[in-house]
Structure formats: structure tokens, C-alpha cells
Amino acid sequence: MRKTTTFALIATAVLALGCGSGATDKASSSGSDEGGAKAEEKAATAKIGQPARDGKFEFTVKSTKCGVAKIGNDMLGQKAQGQFCLVTVNVKNIGKEAQMFDGSSQKAYAADGTEYSADSGAAIYANKNAETFLNDINPGNQVNGVVVFDIPKNVKLTKLELHDSMFSGGVTVALS
Template identity: 35%
Template sequence: QGKFIQAVVSIKNNGQKKAVFFDNDVKLIDDQNREHSTSSDSFYLGDANLMLKDINPGNSVEGVLLFDVPQDATPTFLKFDTEWLAAPVKVALQ
């Protein structure tokens, strides 16, 4: 009924402690200002999925975030809202 959107991202830990990245802390915001959570089907991405990734200080991880959105959704931003960021960060999509 909907469609899948894949967002390829690179995430770096600029902090002083290990951080755990939860894919559920990222929302896709569409052109109608609706927020979409990552899909549980991310599991099928294998090594590319970013569920519960540990990131040591200075290290980066790369992978894919998968979103299941309505057919009429046009992705505009990703909103990162994790406990190790000072405030939510919105990143424009290309």
C-alpha cells in the first residue's frame, strides 16, 4: 500500500564516550510535515542496517535507514533526536 524509502547515512561520534545509535531515534519528515519511523523490515538489510550500533569516540558507522511511508509522501528531512545530541538535528534530503 505504501512505499519504502532508503536513506544512506554516515554517523560519527564526536563525543568522548561510546554512543549507541538507535534507528528509532530518526524520523523521516515528508513534504506534508508528517513524521515516519524506521521500518521493522530494516532487519532484512543485513550488515547495512543501523539498528543498535555502538559507535566509539572518533568512529563512524555507515548504513541504511529504511522507512515505510504512504505513496503520496515525498521525503524532505531526516530528524535525529538521540540522547547524545544536545538538541534534535534536521538534515535535508537530496
């Protein structure tokens, strides 16, 4: 009986934390509840050079460069399975406490909706100081880094989904 009660309490706490954090992240990333889902998605979409907020981070995509076959040098580097797309992004902590930026929490999408995950291994060679690998950013501070995606040679990325954590709702940045 005691084990069952303990398990039930733990399960309830985990469920409550999960539901609560999702609601908080969603609320902090959307501007308004009015206007339906399309208005919310449109308001949450930024373009290259425009700031976009998700949770404690303000992201500004500076540039993208696709068609890169290899990152690094002859001795230390990585070859793309298809092509590397390098996304240079500025990440600013707009919160009131330190937040960890993790490049592997970022996603890229092709026009057909195919989702691509970031390549953390290749990002090590694209960033001199590991800016996009588990980097704690204090409030008011910002870092510039490169998030790397390894995509097929014939694919063109159309948008990014940037997250302040793996559990956040994310913000969309159009690449075209």
C-alpha cells in the same frame, strides 16, 4: 511520612535529570543563542552530503532511495505497506565515550509536516551487519548504515530529523 519523603526525593531527582539532559542536548546541537529560533533552525539544517551534528554524533546523509516495494530476498524479507524509503547515512562518534546509535530514534517528514518513524524491522534486511540497530560506536569510530521508512506511495519526504538518542534535540537534514 518516610514513604512520602522518599517518593518526593525520587520525583525531584527524575525531574532534575530530565530537565538537565534536555538543556545539555539542546545546547550541544545549536551553534548560537543569537538570532532567534529561525536563525537557529536554519543553522541546524544540513543538506545531503553535508555533516550535521547532534550531541555526540556527526551525521552525513549519503543518499536516499524511495519507491522500494520489498527489502530482502524471496525467503527472508519484508514488503512495504506503501513504499520504503532507504536513507544511507554515515554516523561518526565525535564524543569522548561510546554512544549507542539507534535507527528507530530517527524521523522523516513530508512537506505537510507529517512525521514518519523508522521501520526497525525492515532495516534488519537493509543492513548486512545491523549497523542501525542499537549499535555502540566508540569515540572517533563511524558506521555506514541504512535507515528505512515505510511511507504511503504518494508521499515524498522533504527532511529528516536525526538524533544521537531518543532524548536529544535532533538535527535537520533537507532532502530537496
